[in-house]
Amino acid sequence: MDNLHDMLHQKLKEYFGFAAFKGNQEAVIRNVLAGRDTFVLMPTGGGKSLCYQLPALLMEGVAIVISPLIALMKNQVDAMRTFSQHEGIAHFLNSSLNKSAINQVREDVLAGKTKLLYFAPESLTKEENISFLRKIKISFYAIDEAHCISEWGHDFRPEYRRIRPIMNDIGRAPLIALTATATPKVQLDIQKNLGMLDAAVFKSSFNRPNLFYEIRPKIDVAREIIKYIKQNEGKSGIIYCLSRKKVEELAELLVANGIKALPYHAGMDAATRARNQDAFLMEEADVIVATIAFGMGIDKPDVRFVIHYDIPKSLEGYYQETGRAGRDGGEGRCITFYSYKDIQKLEKFMQGKPIAEQEIGKLLLMETVSYAESSMCRRKTLLHYFGEEYGEDNCGSCDNCVNPRPKVKAREETLVMLEALKAIGPKFKMDYLVNVLVGRTTAMIKSYGHNESEWFGAGSNHDDRFWGAVIRQALILGLVDKNIENYGLLSVNDAGEKYLEKPYDIYITLDHDYDGEEGEDAAAPAGGRGEGVADAELFAMLKDLRKKVAKQHGLPPFVVFQDPSLEDMSIQYPVTIEEMQNITGVGAGKARKFGAEFVKLIKRYVEEKDIVRPQDMVVKSVVNKSGNKVFVIQSIDRKMDFEDIARARDLDFDELLTEIEAIVNSGTKLNINYYIEQTIDEDKAEEIYLYFKEDAESDSVDEAIRELGSDFTEEEVRLVRIKFICEQGN
Template structure:
């Protein structure tokens, strides 16, 4: 019987599969032949089989080095499930008792164990090194090998110590496996493990079934809830960068009727693994998680992966989005992008070693150019991993489905190439862009690059434009990034040819994402509150005027402009729904709401309006413990200064919170504090001002009353008293 068919027979015998996937068979033969082997296969490509089958066939025990305890346990359980004997596979890590460790060691020494999974930390323990010296080792398999590289998205320093330890234990072939690696990371892995001679097996990074989309980060919670409701019952993962955001978002989804749970490293192990199991067993639809979640999660039918925050690197992004649609079915990958998030990530890097900051910055720049670029997302992703995508339009990403205009940029590409060559290909994109624009940065001054002939030769465009030129020239193979010194721009042969014989170069213009406006103050109405339905908005204003007249109150005491604007977007038709409107609490809804919801209901019926019920995002009740604390403190007549001191904030912040509480209809009696800080005559004058005022604008009040006489803080306090006394 020839070896080909016998290998397939062994596959069927041990794993029950009829045939190999992709390059699995060739890679397995390389391991069986005792070669050093490097395997790069995207998530779901069947990497683990490449070391599991040879381990069962070869003499001795294969040592599998894996970074996560949960991952090891899953792998060992799945192998045991397919074999008749449990001791065929074991793991050795800090979660085992002394007795259990001894049992594992006995099985290995008796030759019963074919696969021994070890955490890199356990590998460095002296007693384990001594033990492994007594074992016949068939080969070492290093899983998640990207952890070796500082350029990988999950660098772990202990992975750097694998090679010296392996050499101390005794040399055997090395198999390195990873699901994401750029050319730079691959080179790092092979160099560090001393396997530059390895047989390399690379599968395509193209996952045709995945749809990629980047959206501006405006009201992301609303967008997420709407998306999930449109995809009812489907499994999904939402990634956030902070544990706090994970918990808040999971809670918001729950109160909006979505079966969601949180997952992050700060939770106790039992809750965490319980939540993971509920997701795997389909008791919940959505997991909101930090990137701690998902390594080794073998759920084939995850239908969407949403990034609430943009990831720190494209490798991380590829790995996380790759957890959707592993069965080849639908997989939607949606990312929310805001440049403010990038600035936050840059801030987190301060204080880290300079080399680490430099790497982090480069990886972030790649992520930014992916998000802002308007060319096919697949082309960019595959190019990042050193693969060329032949089609110009993949038909399954936002940029291909909504193409942006192209502009002729042959001249600009030539200008960029000239600068790169004039500085001897020794600088990064950011520096090249500054030379082109004519920015005299500190670096440009110190290298005297303002004296270059090309300095300022591209000042007719901004940095974003030049970034698009670099990115798209890379994809066209005209420039590339140096592998050893990642980030330095080099001109390729094709680039030199382009300079000799310039041709047309059509450039796709980058996206310009809007940013969410944070300027709305918690006090009065933000200026220019925008309404959804202008006709309804004007009817609501008329109704407010009529009710205000009836109660002899200024209209803003009934409901403020932003509340009316929100009503004209959400169309609330019951008091319960009205309470979900911005700035409307239970008190306001009960006191004035009846006529408003009656008007909206009639309007909706008469105009046959389909209400966006899924857009009425319920916020978590009493989200702010601060508000409860303030209400209790005011009941006990504690001065605002003392409340502020006890919370480590300014008095101004306390007034802002008090404004929000009163504006949503809660009555607060702050007379004790006002009497303490404002004399009686001035109180009366300000109170009378608000009785006559057209709106509750603080600026208008300061102007009318005179800023020399009345401080902004005093006026805000009196506005709170007025609204609370008269309206709530």
Template sequence: MNSLEKDLSKSLKKYFGFSTFKKPQEEIITSLLEGNNVFVLMPTGGGKSLCYQLPALISNGTAIVVSPLIALMKNQVDAIRGISSNEGVAHVLNSSQNKTEIKKVKDDIISGVTKLLYVAPESLIKEEYVEFLKSIEISFFAIDEAHCISEWGHDFRPEYRNLRAIIEKIGKVPIIALTATATPKVQDDIQKNLGMTDAKVFKSSFNRPNLFYEVRSKINPEKQIIKYIKENPNKSGIIYCLSRKKVEELAELLKINGINALPYHAGLESKLRASHQDKFLMEEVDVICATIAFGMGIDKPDVRFVFHYDIPKSLESYYQETGRAGRDGGEGKCIAFYDYKDIEKLEKFLASKSVSEREIGMQLLQEVVGYAETSMSRRKYLLHYFGEVFDEVNGLGAKMDDNSLNPKPLTEVSKEIQQMLSIVEKTKEKLKIKDLVHIATGKETAIIKSYKISSENYFGFGKDKTENFWKSIVRQAIVHNFLAKDIETYGVLKLTDLGKSFISNPTSIQMAEDWDYNQEIENSNTIVQPSGNNNAIDKTLFEDLKNIRKKVAKKFNIPPFAVFQDPSLEDMALQYPTSLVEMGNIFGVGEGKAKKFGKEFIDYIAKYIEDHDIIKPDDLVIKQIANKSSHKVFIIQNTDRKLDFEDIAKAKDLSMSELLDEMESIVYQGTKLNINYYVDELLDEDQQQEIIDFLMESESDKMSVLLEEFGEDYSDEELRIMRIKFISDVAN
């Protein structure tokens, strides 16, 4: 051991209390102290911050640490002050400070007390700060969360793009750039932008073998989450949602179901946000429901589960957020809920962005779809994304994901993908996913008529397969980069060079046969058993209940779905309700429907239990948030008063879509809503009758079915309102 190594080991012990470095911390620090530019790629929990904190503490001058979040800076400053006798050893410089505080920071730096100065990139561009920093001795610059520099990074900050020019203004010193997530493309972008292509690169493995990755269908995720937490009491966890509203609602729902949970998002007052974070760190709270604002730089080693209620916008975000689980090397469950409709919402959001931002966002989203729908080892897919090879048979953590643990049966689909790509070519790259699916299944629509496709010999070539199958085929083609959504004509699919090549030289592609994340749950009251536990549904009983539903529907002269939807029957085949009260607790039923249709079902279930010696499960019944019922009463009263829907929505601070969600919830549970006054203003008698006639004959009331039939003539909103009227009139 040379003298520098000895000094580093002593300093490590003195300041941080550790006897040994994690690999490759010592090499990184040595390289930086020798005056080299250094680029560090190290997963969350790998010990990145020590790579600049220790050299700063033992070097002459002050290290400037550029960091994107005030909360993150404060967290690190507190940690450094905790290991030093002098509070001035670390400071933050930002816009929230007053003149006295800024003077104190400057005085401590000039006197040589301050070893680490944390600044946001926005502060660094201020001329007064640049002039001050030019006048002091700087040991090095540390750029934390360096992926923020890259437009292809998951958390791009335009201010980061100016860092190189500012650093050059201040003075020539070594730079250390650090990130926990960077694909090869992002890595290259960071180095070029900071002018450090000569940097020594240290890349730790991104593999976290103790983390278990799972993707579930987003079917009643609240129940799945509550069930999991109840089965894993006193464990710390984070649940990520994309919207602040969902964070608030979910935290409230968990609380009323006896789970110690709090919300965290940027819209909360800063003191409250800090208080919620501290309670989680101090174990006064078990679960935090959060937007992505939570967790950067939070060093809580024993987070045991991370749920993604909403699928994130990029695999980098997903990797970083799941990386907050199991940082102590112990258990870490990472469960994401996936519904392709969420991807479509994110695509619509991107549609309002600039062309370049939209293009990047769309490509990042397709990677997420690929991960969610892949049948290969999820760990292999993730690590490949970050430029790392993984052996899914013998690698560390090889069986630690749902696909590896329960491999789905695969089927060869290269022929079908080739057929679909040929259709895109023959139709001159003018169509969207749904149009291609309609061509495959031979379904005439207005668009197909307008292009005179139904007379072509390829029309209906895939009638023997379902629409969902062909949707998956198109999605597979997109994931394999054979097709790309055109940026200008949003949603239209174009052949890529790879796709053109595949038509003439197809290679083997396998797809999981039974992988269908596209099941639709049309209102918030329906539920099926959480993914992975479908065996718990009594399939014999389920089929029997479908037959009973047919008889009941015939008796009332209404379609079967208007009696109970499939997810309600599945919940019955799980919970075996034998009284009207128990039937009222089945999702999608409610008191009204239980009274109207329930008797034949509960009588049959009671006899079935007796005949088969079944012990009823003591299953989870979720308490709902109280204000839901106040919406219900309010909506019923105000539709009775014939108030305009827009006014009802405004009064409860709901969007029109949220109001329709509430109305669907009311009618699907068996309560009547008098909305004829509104419908009559919206559509004439013939239009209403056309939709009602279709629903009377249809096997399904799913929006996808309605949109396929009427999407060219009516808006989503009009069809949803007609469906509410139909269910209310015929079933309640």
């Protein structure tokens, strides 16, 4: 046994230059050498590929490696060739090779020079490849990125499900399947599909202690990102966006702000993509802005931050993408901007897909929502999702542990929840149970008759967010199970039964509400973010000044400057009218009209307090290429119908109004009377106008509707508010 140990260490040094194995590597390799099926769960950066590369070099025959990505194969083959005297040691066969290259590969394999042969699953199914493989001795099959087999995985590929029948067709050999992310559900799915339920399973911990996880509300994102990167000058980072369009826009904006950034997405031609990726690896660029097409097999060890502009579709995706930070064990910050609106957008995207796929997609999204909104330790939640217990109460490196929210006792509520779940039985998901508890009659609840249950509405004194937190805590404490086979169905387990007999105190922390206003009047921006929190003392002084200026002009304060503008002033400290124009929501017009006194006050404050101003923090905007702003202003001058303006610019009505509000709030005067006269009843318009002039405390549309009554629509209020700001403020 020890001879094998010595031999493996010697070969590890000789071929790969490492002095020792990491984690489970040696145990896995021994299992493969013994000819047994092996299943490896190992987080990104844990050294998965070594688990099949080393045994392949030691065993008789050729190892067949199935991998989903051409770029990844090429990377690995190049790496293997550097360890060996002859080129033929590793090859790949895929669609990128021409006839003569394919013949060269086959010659090397038949001559016994090749130890590793890489395939994409699509090429494996080709008849000529199957008949070729039947002629050679196969040492074992390795299936990399095995989560692609499962439709529950974040990267499902139907052709992966055909691998087993093809292997049977070519000839039996031991099997090693490897993945960097798999929930218990996905793991079972992979093992079933590959017919390897009795394989030895090697699971490494999924905890990445050096990563800091943080979720922020999606407010002013581009600016938050620029601020963060400027504060971390020269560090490498990846920013993920969902759409190609957003990737291009954001990359351009970063460049305009003096950041070395490049875009990367599947719509770019291969040469540009490769060039940008190399520039990032060679550190000619600091930041890559990418869709998830980027990063598969990018082994850059010193990525210091991964920012998600849009939240990923699943927690596996999130784990995989955040996992590209800090692979060298150094600092890695993972910041995600979250808004529930994005989730609704993702649900919309799914609408064309088969129903089964939509169901799966929705459940994976709900897990993501649950993770984002929960104020429990992020690490605990994430590891629990991957079937791993995390013992610590405070991980010390996620936003929820560093800024914990107050805990609330929930012993009675946990009992109510467990009783209700027992009463309805183990056939329902979390949102159904919440609806029963708060007493919300849905069609589904009616059809099961649970609106008649004694537990219906038993928790109506709390809201959905509260019950979500109770159920999540019960899942983490192991009182409730989530069914693996029928994903997402909840049931009370033995520990839950015991709890009902002998309850103890349970504490929960209430979920975040990233879309609501946390603390309406707080001086800090919503969500109390770490850096860049407004200077509370200055903010209060600016509010007083705004009141005074508003009074002099006989205007409501919000017409002078809106709260976000004051907040921004107390972060940026503008001391000239020119700087004032760079503040959120303040354009040249407003700066000239109201800016002087504010600038004077800030200047005095900065001098008294000896404040170092973050002047490099001015976010330059890219000249809006689509020219929306100019187009909108010209169209309104020409009295064009709003619906036509929106259509011409491919905006929906809501987006057009937001665009107009931005133009008006920064001091440009527009006359939209012609449109208001066409669409809003004269008395109604008059009433809204008076409300803003006489009664409004703030420019909030919701507040206006509460005061005015429900027969006023949001659109009517917004339109008249625009008119009001133009006439009174600009």
